Amino acid sequence: MARTEKPAPAxxxxxxxxxxxxxxxxxxxxxxxxxxxxxxxxxxCLTCLGSGEAPVE
Structure with a gap:
């Protein structure tokens, strides 16, 4: 029996x-x-420097 992979969560x-x-x-x-x-x-925006993405801590 082949194993099926579940899609990765978003x-x-x-x-x-x-x-x-x-x-x-x-x-x-x-x-x-x-x-x-x-x-x-x-x-x-000085927090993300205009990228719109949250900075990684």
Whole structure:
């Protein structure tokens, strides 16, 4: 009797918890001497460095 192999389980989700896998986070834009907030722009996620995958510990 031939032995059948079971398929390997899918790897766990490795999405970065900070950016949710997008690689970008919202950054507040401040201008002027009093650092007035004028809006937000997208910035590189420093946790995963823009890859969208959680870093291996």
């Amino acid at each position: 790897p766990p989700s490795t999405a970065c918890p900070t950016c949710k896998g997008s690689g970008e986070v919202a950054r507040t834009v401040r201008v002027g001497r009093k650092h007035r907030v004028v809006g937000q722009q997208s910035g590189l």
